[in-house]
Amino acid sequence: MTATAPAQAQAQAPAAAVAHFRFFALEVLRTRRLGHSFLRVTFGGESLADFRSGGYDQSLSLFLPQPHQDHTTLPSTDEETWFGAWRAMPDEERPVMRSYTVREQRRTPEGADEVDIDFVLHGEGSPASSWAGRAVSGRRILAIGPAVAENKSVRFQPPPGTDAILMYADETALPAAAAILDRLPDGARVKAWFEVPHEDDRIVLPTLADADITWIVRADPGPGRTDRVLDVLRAAGLPGAEAPYAWIAGEAGTVRAVRRHLVRERSVDRRAVRFTGYWRLGRTEEQLLAEAYAGESPSEEPDSAL
Ligand SMILES: Cc1cc2nc3c(=O)[nH]c(=O)nc-3n(C[C@H](O)[C@H](O)[C@H](O)COP(=O)(O)OP(=O)(O)OC[C@H]3O[C@@H](n4cnc5c(N)ncnc54)[C@H](O)[C@@H]3O)c2cc1C
Structure with missing residues (x-):
């Protein structure tokens, strides 16, 4: 069900998707608890200079390390081959792919690019929720995210005339x-x-x-x-x-x-x-x-x- 637009596009129609989505290397900068169930993780990284969130409900696919790994590594981040290479990895080594929302993208006054993702902490046994709960600054992950702001993982598209x-x-x-x-x-x-x-x-x-x-x-x-x-x-x-x-x-x-x-x-x-x-x-x-x-x-x- 939740093979999200970036991941599906990469997996099923790589040629058409190349311009819209690409891999980004994200590094945890800081975390902040919001409310009872949410943890905001703020990511930075040089590749974010090319990240173009379309806003609204823009989603992306995160690749998270297994509990015994500090960082995410993939054998390939090439848009034509990553999916097969990722699927072929042994279960215990394969990064966990999950869909999340870009809560905010911004450039700081110092010129650094940042992206916030708000994780629901719903259970220790669940890979993404558990990863977020353990996230500390310096941890690196990979993501497939938008390289152009108009992309199909912005689903909120009210037609003209909506009142x-x-x-x-x-x-x-x-x-x-x-x-x-x-x-x-x-x-x-x-x-x-x-x-x-x-x-x-x-x-x-x-x-x-x-x-x-x-x-x-x-x-x-x-x-x-x-x-x-x-x-x-x-x-x-x-x-x-x-x-x-x-x-x-x-x-x-x-x-x-x-x-x-x-x-x-x-x-x-x-x-x-x-x-x-x-x-x-x-x-x-x-x-x-x-x-x-x-x-x-x-x-x-x-x-x-x-
Ligand atoms: C387009 C899109 C955008 C999304 N954006 C966000 C976002 O910004 N923040 C966010 O937190 N999630 C978001 N999600 C939902 C997130 O991808 C799922 O909750 C995902 O299952 C979490 O992965 P996990 O490894 O923690 O749990 P999984 O391993 O996938 O699931 C383990 C168990 O936990 C259950 N489960 C999963 N999520 C929850 C939950 N929230 N509460 C209770 N039980 C749950 C499952 O049914 C399963 O039984 C988004 C999903 C999509 C498709």
Whole structure:
């Protein structure tokens, strides 16, 4: 499911993707705890001079070292050969590939390029979450990220004429939602539901938009979580709008249910709904990747009849 655009593009259509995505060497500069569940990792590195985030929900693919390794190394970072070389590595040596969001890219007054990524710390046994929890300055990883700002891993694309934006995000998509809100113009009408595991995850979200945000603090971490989200949505009024655009991201089952609710119960045009499963309850990203390559589990199905 979550073979994300950069990685999929590299793996499936290398020639077309060359200009849009490339490998970047990232070095941890510092970390900062945000709220209860989030850790911001700030990366630097000379190659970031060529990094071009498109903003909004720009994602990238990280390659993280195994617990016994300090840094990520790959046999090849050539766009035509890396994927085969990465797949051929022994399991215990192969860097762990995971999708994350560029929360912010900036150039410091001293001219250094930095990228922030906000990791959800969700479990010690999970490679990416555990890596983030152990990250210290100087650790080096690799990433496939954007080399041009207009690229297909910016999924938030409201069509012209959109007069209201509906958003649902769980904690994994909150960095993307925050980056979207950062960029929306003054007065843009937004109705958003953000689902988080803990009261302290209700972080401040600076925006010029006219944003009505409802926080849903999760009581049930299991499958019952989706019903609670739907209860909150069903009880909510939507902004009166002719052409709403919906952006939905988070746990795949909840994402599908929210999309279905908006399309079937609220008559939102299915073509104006962008939905992405960021993870799936009970499945690691390796399992989802294997399913995606077997054609079993697309992460986005804008035209399907879910
Ligand atoms: C486009 C995109 C952008 C993303 N951006 C971000 C981001 O900015 N920040 C972020 O934290 N995540 C983000 N994610 C989600 C992240 O890739 C997944 O949560 C991923 O599974 C984490 O890898 P892991 O190694 O920690 O866990 P995995 O090894 O993949 O999973 C191990 C177990 O943990 C479960 N699990 C995975 N994530 C969570 C979670 N958050 N809470 C509870 N259980 C979980 C799985 O179902 C599995 O059972 C993004 C995903 C996509 C597709």
